[in-house]
Amino acid sequence: MTQRTVLCVDTEDAVPTTASAVAEDGSLDAVETTSVADARAVLRDRDVDAVVTEHDLPDGSGMDVVETLREVSPQTPCVLFTDARPGDIDTSAFEDLIVEYLGKHLPDAHERLSVVVNDVITHSSQVGFLLPDNEAERLDALAEYDIDDLPIEDSFDRLTDLIASHFDTAVAFIGLIESDEENVMACTGADWDSLTREESICTHSMLQEDVMVVEDIADDKRFRSNDELHNLGIVSYAGANMTTSDGEVIGQVCVIDHEQRSYDADQRADLQQFADEAMELLELRQRVLDANPEVNA
Amino acid sequence: MSLTNDEFDVSGDGFPAVANGTSILLTGEDADALASVFYRLVAARDGEHSVVLSTDSSGRTVTRSLDDVERGAGDRARVLAVEGSDRRDAVTAVEDLTDLTGLGMQLSTAVAEASADASRLRTGLLLCSSVIEAADDTTAVYRLLNSNFLNHVRREDAIGVAAVDTSADFGSGTSSTVKGMETSFTGRVHVEDASLSEATVTVSGLGDADGTHSVRL
Numbered sequence: 001m002t003q004r005t006v007l008c009v010d011t012e013d014a015v016p017t018t019a020s021a022v023a024e025d026g027s028l029d030a031v032e033t034t035s036v037a038d039a040r041a042v043l044r045d046r047d048v049d050a051v052v053t054e055h056d057l058p059d060g061s062g063m064d065v066v067e068t069l070r071e072v073s074p075q076t077p078c079v080l081f082t083d084a085r086p087g088d089i090d091t092s093a094f095e096d097l098i099v100e101y102l103g104k105h106l107p108d109a110h111e112r113l114s115v116v117v118n119d120v121i122t123h124s125s126q127v128g129f130l131l132p133d134n135e136a137e138r139l140d141a142l143a144e145y146d147i148d149d150l151p152i153e154d155s156f157d158r159l160t161d162l163i164a165s166h167f168d169t170a171v172a173f174i175g176l177i178e179s180d181e182e183n184v185m186a187c188t189g190a191d192w193d194s195l196t197r198e199e200s201i202c203t204h205s206m207l208q209e210d211v212m213v214v215e216d217i218a219d220d221k222r223f224r225s226n227d228e229l230h231n232l233g234i235v236s237y238a239g240a241n242m243t244t245s246d247g248e249v250i251g252q253v254c255v256i257d258h259e260q261r262s263y264d265a266d267q268r269a270d271l272q273q274f275a276d277e278a279m280e281l282l283e284l285r286q287r288v289l290d291a292n293p294e295v296n297a
Numbered sequence: 298m299s300l301t302n303d304e305f306d307v308s309g310d311g312f313p314a315v316a317n318g319t320s321i322l323l324t325g326e327d328a329d330a331l332a333s334v335f336y337r338l339v340a341a342r343d344g345e346h347s348v349v350l351s352t353d354s355s356g357r358t359v360t361r362s363l364d365d366v367e368r369g370a371g372d373r374a375r376v377l378a379v380e381g382s383d384r385r386d387a388v389t390a391v392e393d394l395t396d397l398t399g400l401g402m403q404l405s406t407a408v409a410e411a412s413a414d415a416s417r418l419r420t421g422l423l424l425c426s427s428v429i430e431a432a433d434d435t436t437a438v439y440r441l442l443n444s445n446f447l448n449h450v451r452r453e454d455a456i457g458v459a460a461v462d463t464s465a466d467f468g469s470g471t472s473s474t475v476k477g478m479e480t481s482f483t484g485r486v487h488v489e490d491a492s493l494s495e496a497t498v499t500v501s502g503l504g505d506a507d508g509t510h511s512v513r514l
Contacts, residue, residue: 063398077444080402085406086399086402086403086406089399089402091396091398091399091402092396097398098397098398098401098437098441098444099398099401099402099444100405100444100445101401101406102409103406103409106406106409106410106413107409107410107413108413109409112409115452116452119448119452120444120448123448123451128436128437128439128440128443129436129439129440129443130439130442130443130478130480130481131443132480132481133480133481133482133483198436204473204474204477207476207477207479207480207481208473208476208477208480209476212473214470214473221429221432221434221435221467221470221474222435222436222470222474223470225433225434225436226434226436
């Protein structure tokens with residue numbers, strides 16, 4: 001059984017009880033701290049699998065701990081385990097920091113705590129993007145490809161050159177979508193290695209079967225507040241799914257422009273064909289590797 | 298029809314039972330028809346409890362609508378209402394729909410309290426599209442759905458219904474947003490061709506329930 005580390009932040013009097021409640025589940029190791037400052041130091045010093053924090057702490061609030069956690073490890077789940085009622089917590093400065101709330105006053109709260117913590121860790125349930133219902137199967141399908149060992153980059157580079165030229169766009173790229181980030185395999189017109197899944201438009205595009213087009217991100221509520229996209233100069237986007245023979249979407253082929261842009265039905269069909277081509281290239285390279293493992297040894 | 302503890306009765310012509318742990322994206326352009334189907338799915342039967350976030354109706358309207366589906370369902374519901382509280386303890390006012398941190402905490406509390414009262418839970422957002430409209434950033438709503446609403450449905454083995462008025466204005470990405478949301482839910486129920494007394498619903502992703510059904514409103 002894999003041990004998981006849980007940072008427990010509570011007052012000096014209460015932290016032993018909170019830590020014990022967490023450790024009720026034998027797979028959870030509790031690390032105790034009693035202040036916002038100590039919690040911040042731990043979060044910056046080591047990886048934890050989850051955080052459980054009281055709201056009222058001697059040098060600040062549990063929301064300060066959550067804020068630090070979102071800075072250093074955005075996807076790590078957090079449970080606000082507290083005597084404070086929701087209406088007593090000032091959330092005005094944290095309007096979209098979502099955490100699991102478990103009031104200590106609630107029935108069986110201490111008994112429920114370890115169950116809740118294990119659950120939020122297991123299901124990665126505090127990510128800031130929608131996950132497809134079949135995310136686990138999708139990631140298993142992606143793991144079937146030995147991405148690091150496949151001699152695919154040159155082929156993908158040529159393909160993105162061709163795509164950018166065909167559509168006359170500023171950028172074309174091929175990205176594989178992993179659990180937390182999009183791994184950019186080839187990119188023409190920009191120097192991108194990866195994008196976090198929370199920031200990437202492909203996170204949304206992969207959820208729909210057909211080609212997704214965003215003519216101007218300023219008009220789309222999902223993206224207009226996304227500073228990272230603005231910083232990259234992205235104005236318009238079109239993305240097509242790379243889908244395995246088993247129907248799992250593992251990546252995207254995309255075109256980006258620095259100005260508003262639309263794509264007609266023929267252009268969308270062309271982009272999907274490029275995505276199918278990229279998928280076939282990946283499949284073929286993997287088959288060659290499987291048949292001749294020593295080729296790349 | 299006989300039911301097991303593995304499924305929820307959604308009482309109705311054309312609607313088979315829904316399995317525990319099922320999340321449903323309920324969509325449509327007719328707000329009245331959408332609400333009617335929503336209450337049918339979310340009203341608690343005997344031994345169950347409901348948690349409803351209502352963005353556009355008062356707590357009193359919600360409990361009455363639940364009672365219309367199932368006698369006593371209003372008394373077995375905890376309601377978070379943007380339109381204010383009433384004299385019932387089980388109705389809580391939501392002060393600010395854009396404060397998704399506070400909203401998430403209120404929802405978690407209501408679910409924990411309701412699950413202490415009854416082992417079987419129905420939960421719903423009417424309207425999820427109003428939350429998206431109010432939010433500055435849709436990503437925060439996704440985070441709320443992932444880390445709160447869908448989480449509770451799974452953990453409590455409940456059924457959860459998020460209603461989206463597809464005529465709402467999310468900017469240019471409304472259709473794409475709904476398509477994206479659909480993949481995070483177990484299934485989708487789309488309400489169309491609604492008249493005063495009847496609507497056609499198209500069900501997908503819910504196994505035996507899939508297909509087109511005519512339902513009385």
